[in-house]
Amino acid sequence: MGSSARKKKEKKRDFKRPKLKVGKARPKSDNFTDTSFKAKAIVLARQSLTTNAPSQSTQFSHHLSLLSSRSSSQRRDSLAYLTTAIASRPVHAPLPQPVSVLLPKINPLILDGSNSVRSQLLKFLNTLPSREIDPHIGHTLLYIRAGLTHLAPDVRSSATDLLLWVIETCPNELVSCTGGWVKTLKCLLTVLHWHAATLTTGKGAAAGANAWSSARAPTLGKEGSEGKLPVKTLNVLAAFLRAGLIEEHGTDADATYSHKWPFPLRYVEAHTLPKRSNAFAHLNLFGPSRDEESEMYVEREERQSIFQKRFHACVSSGVEAAKREGGEVGRAAAGVAKVLVEGMEDYELDR
Template identity: 25%
Template sequence: MPKATKKKKEKHADFAKAKLKLGKGKQAASNATDTSFKARSIALPGQEALARAARVEDGSGPSEPTTANGLTLDDLIIRFRHPNAGVRKESLGGVKEILGVEVGRETGKVLRALGGLISDDDASVRKALIALLGWYLAQVPVSTLSPHLPLLVLQTSSALSHIFPEIRLDGCKLVHLLLQHVPSHVVGSWPHEPSNILEGLRLAVGLGGEKGVNSQIGRLTGGAKLVTMRAMSEFVRRGLGIGLEVEKGKWKEGWEESGSRGKGRGKQRTVKADGGADLSEEGWLAAGKCWDVEAELENGWEIGRLGQQGGKGDEDNVVGVVSQLYIQLHPLLLSTFLESAPTAFSPSSTSSFSSSSANATEDIPLALCNTTASLTELLARAILTRAPPNPSPELKEVRSCVSDFLKRMAAWFPFRSPKSQALTPSGLSPGFELSLAYSNLAVLLAPRPPALVWPETTTSKGGPARQSRSAMRVKAVETAWGKMRETARDTGKGKGKASSADNWAMEEVAEWVKDVLAPTKDALAPSLTPAAYSALLPIIWALLVQPPAQPVSEDDIPTSVGTAFLTHLTRQAATSAIRNVGDEFVISLIDIHEQRYPTLPFYIQVNSPLHDLFGRWFENVPKILWELGTRDEGSTEKLLRFLLDIGSRGQGGSASSLELLGVEVFPSISGKLAAFYHIQHPTKGSVPGPWTKLVQPPIKKIGLDVARVWIEWDKEGRLGDAVGRGCKAAGKEWEGYWTR
């Protein structure tokens, strides 16, 4: 063999593969380890968890709770730092297993450990953490959680500014969760003081510049946008102290004086205790800091409040903070709405789920439209209702932004997407909620009703010539209406102009309200729910207080909307929930309209068609009482208290130019009330009325007090005879109460 070939083979000898010969197996390597041994189990008696589990089975285990694997709470918390994400997730399940046995165990240690996982790198761990916190926060009292929440909120704030967008998104979910259970600890003193959580939410939604022009939210998916905006909306809502539900009676703030019902009108008479009304001979309207004393020839001296002055406090600071936030968010809100609306309200779109489907998936574009509109309405209400009479440049910019958003929404109003029929947790469909948001924005931009300025009394050559209270009130209201009309003219009209009043929007809202209240022949059309009806009432009130046309016309906004509302209410059954809410609203309208010295303009002119409609509703009250019977004693009590207040005026206590309810129908009302107490049927004979079947004694007493004050108009004696027979059927106690 040549020398060169030999050296070449030696060089590659370590890498040469031996050829196997037939019938001989592969030889084992010289350094191989024999692994042929077998074992049935591997016992680790020194492992602490297994030893503890064995002691638990024997009955000699520790007193602290453990998981099925024998792990204590401390063992599980140590595993939160395990490098394997599956172990960390499994440990969260073990923590829930232990807390399910003793939920209040070592709250501080649990919250500190859970807070450390908020910024975990694994998505499944964060998802399990949010689910566990959602269960845990609902189980533990807030008083127990409070000392340990600041650290959890700080850890959440850190997650909102994390470098990874997925962690920021889960931080927004956690903020929304905390706002549901411990809102005060998350919101803090905002808007009076800065909030780290709010700054984190701004970063999460991608606001970079001062006005949000560098927003990066466009890179997020629709679902991610929805999560971040919902967290922002919930934070603002909680910070401004506005609840999710429709605030009952909120629309009356500033319009209704407390203690003004039934005072100083005509002859007053005192009735029994539990009468439910102040029937004193003379009354005082005492409230506020500014007073005026007026003497009327027929009623003596009265004191009425002309205005209420209160300290501003830090309202200006709140307006400034919220205004800056809205100006920053406006480009983001507007662009998100414009991107989502064409898909959400496409004419070719079809409903992908029914309202009764339990597994229905949420329509993301529709939800984004709803969230952006509700957040805009929320911020606009907080700013414009607190705005001073002389707006600053910042407030003018806010009004311009709100008006711009309203104009862009107008293309799809009213919102009737086939996908918008599924009810939300508030009991409203998303389409109806959007229409309400649009209507509220239009109302906020409309001219604000100014405070009434009562004219001074004039003097003549023969001595002082006093104006009647009715004339003064009408003149003050007409002056206020003139200011509102002038404001509407100065700001311009039309969708194409930069109008602050946006009268075109108010007209569209009025048409929508009339369409909602109009009868429909479509059997498949969704019916108006009590929740939707209650949410619609503040819009109706805002339309009713608008200045009427000159002269009064059935086509102007307050007259047409009032006609649609009262006509719709009279079609409702006495036992329906809508009828109950509507009757209460009408009673409030009458109370506000007939105040002696109102502060804001609300007056239905004598020649308005609404007077007849209010009269028809009033004449129908005895029938409603009869049909209600004992089905809804709460509604019965409201109507009885209303009749008690109206009847306590006595004869001569009404001013025809002010009262909505004419005195000429009072004898008819008195006669119709007799059936509520007793009926003499032609064939059945003596039949006790619904009053005798009432369960609650206080309501029965109010019923007798109503009969006492209304018997004055009972010329035929029907009411007195019916009450006497009804009391005899009810028992001696009620006979004694009536006759004494």
């Protein structure tokens, strides 16, 4: 046992703390080693003060590679750097890297888990020149569609923002690229829960009556930080339908162009080289065969007909139901209804 006071004291001594006092030097620890020495002279090796700073372009590509970094703050900062680098370049100067290199790196960030990265992403995309994005929009659209139905509500919300951005920058390409019209539309309807099956099989009035109560099936998770997703989605839907169904400003120039050319020349655009990139993509000469959904719908009439065939009924009934809900949602739904009427009126006339 060992009960003597001396032994106890000895044991305790190991765990005693040295007392520190203000204004006095710190007591030296047991294992202190004196490392001071004396020398007659001190010579510094030659040092240069100028450094080889990495060039602008290498920094750019370095930050581009950092976009797939593990830490979200790193991704955000790199994205911010890229944004400023592109925004602050001289006017008419080309991008440091072509869009075809940038976008494959950028696209996965649409589904990024961090909010700040995604908001920074929108800023970055806004700086890109819209003409150069056009040919690559199909691939970006894949990610945006994936974002629209994402499990995390925040990702859904920012994907909606991105879709809005795409509608604004390149509406023609958006609705006419592969799967751009039908799949996107389907996706939007899924998000709104205007599901084709439930609404078309529902017996008209009965379905509407159900929608009255707005007692929707329980959904998983909350609506995220922004709770007004349906309104936003409705607005986007309206914009999207407008882009697809209503004749664009670009094409109504057709008539003016025809006036521009003197008499023997007619429909010159049809005979000149196409301005679109990959003009024969709709022929799909080399890719895997497409079904109805992933088909390209280049012309407005085509889009109208497929819309009439597959979506018109459920969109209009969904709009009716949303209108009855009133409030903000109702107003947004009214906007959709207006576009619907505008877009489809001449199609009805054709028939």
